[in-house]
Amino acid sequence: MKRLLLFVFFIPSLIWAQNDSxxxxxxxxxxxxxxxxxxxxxxxxxxxxxxxxxxxxxxxxxxxxxxxxxxxxxxxxxxxxxxxxxxxxxxxxxxxxxxxxxxxxxxxxxxxxxxxxxxxxxxxxxxxxxxxxxxxxxxxxxxxxxxxxxxxxxxxxxxxxxxxxxxxxxxxxxxxxxxxxxxILPTTSFVAEQPKQALPEPSVKPSTTVKEGYVAFAADKVPSTVLQLLPESKMQVAFGKNQSVKENSASWKGFGNMFDKSVASVSFDSDSQAYKTIGENDAYNISFFKEGETDNAWMIIECRKVGETSDGIKKTVMGEILNIWIK
CATH class of the missing domain: 3.30.530.80 (Alpha-D-Glucose-1,6-Bisphosphate; Chain A, domain 4)
Structure with missing residues (x-):
């Protein structure tokens, strides 16, 4: 028992030492x-x-x-x-x-x-x-x-x-x-080296899993060259169990900030399956593809719904950003 207590006592010091290396x-x-x-x-x-x-x-x-x-x-x-x-x-x-x-x-x-x-x-x-x-x-x-x-x-x-x-x-x-x-240019096959910086910790702990072939970014660190590509790229919203349900008719609205959280906004038709299915706090992915591709996203934004706004028949869903992955 004494050994266990000593081990627990020294855990913070061990973690700090690893972080300092x-x-x-x-x-x-x-x-x-x-x-x-x-x-x-x-x-x-x-x-x-x-x-x-x-x-x-x-x-x-x-x-x-x-x-x-x-x-x-x-x-x-x-x-x-x-x-x-x-x-x-x-x-x-x-x-x-x-x-x-x-x-x-x-x-x-x-x-x-x-x-x-x-x-x-x-x-x-x-x-x-x-x-x-x-x-x-x-x-x-x-x-x-x-x-x-x-x-x-x-x-x-x-x-x-x-x-x-x-x-x-x-x-x-x-x-x-x-x-x-x-x-990160979608027109090339060059993949940037894996950065060590992670997203600022949100209220929901992001995945610590490394996505092979992708680079992790914080929302405010996404290069402007990428931001310019998003409105013209094919976009897909995946949700449901294991992100198995997909919506291709949504529109990208952009990044923003809500209650000190980085958010990504997407616009849906009010009668779309995605809008009706994604509930408060539900997780979903926003993926962007090169022209003609459907299964090899060059950018993925992992989100958790935190709010929405209405504009006529359109509904804008705002999701707290958990992870951003760019090829």
């Missing part, structure tokens, strides 16, 4: 005493011009503010330079918000069928209650192994560790988003 020794690469995160994406089915155009559009969509934008682009040389500025949030509650401004440079180089990305010049501005001006740090003196890990390199340090964790998460998100932008 990706942030430990070597997770922040250093080149010539500078922190440099790199990513090389190979897209053999795309030409150099196609890769450049996609990456240029992706960068303009992802970085679209006054201090967060594309500052240089040269298609002939294959170069794109971005100034990044955004907040990384450590903790957010009703009573407090712990966050830091992060600034960085993203350099993109397109050569042949390859896109090379580098994130450099990372800096932080961190407001603390007892100082009038924010504290300023550079990555080289704040998130490297020397400063952000304990002596044995087995744990994140209390203060610097949270900056290291959130910086790595941000870098992963940027690289995964760019990879997906090059890999």
């Amino acid at each position: 990706k942030y430990l020794a070597g997770a922040v690469p250093v080149e010539n005493d500078k922190v440099v995160f790199t990513k090389e994406i190979n897209a053999p089915d795309l030409s150099s011009d196609q890769i450049y155009d996609i990456m240029h559009q992706w960068a303009n969509d992802r970085f679209n503010g006054e201090t967060n934008r594309v500052v240089y682009a040269n298609k002939e040389k294959g170069d794109i330079a971005v100034v990044g500025e955004e907040y990384i949030v450590f903790q957010s509650t009703m009573l407090s918000l712990d966050r830091s401004l992060i600034n960085y440079r993203l350099m993109i180089k397109v050569e042949g069928h390859t896109c090379k990305m580098r994130i450099i010049s990372i800096r932080y501005e961190y407001n603390v209650s007892y100082k009038r001006e924010p504290e300023k740090f550079i990555a080289e003196e704040w998130i490297t192994d020397k400063y952000a890990l304990n002596k044995s390199k087995t744990k994140l340090s209390r203060n610097n560790g949270k900056f290291r964790r959130k910086t790595i998460d941000l870098v992963d998100d940027i690289f995964q988003s760019a990879t997906a932008a090059l890999g």
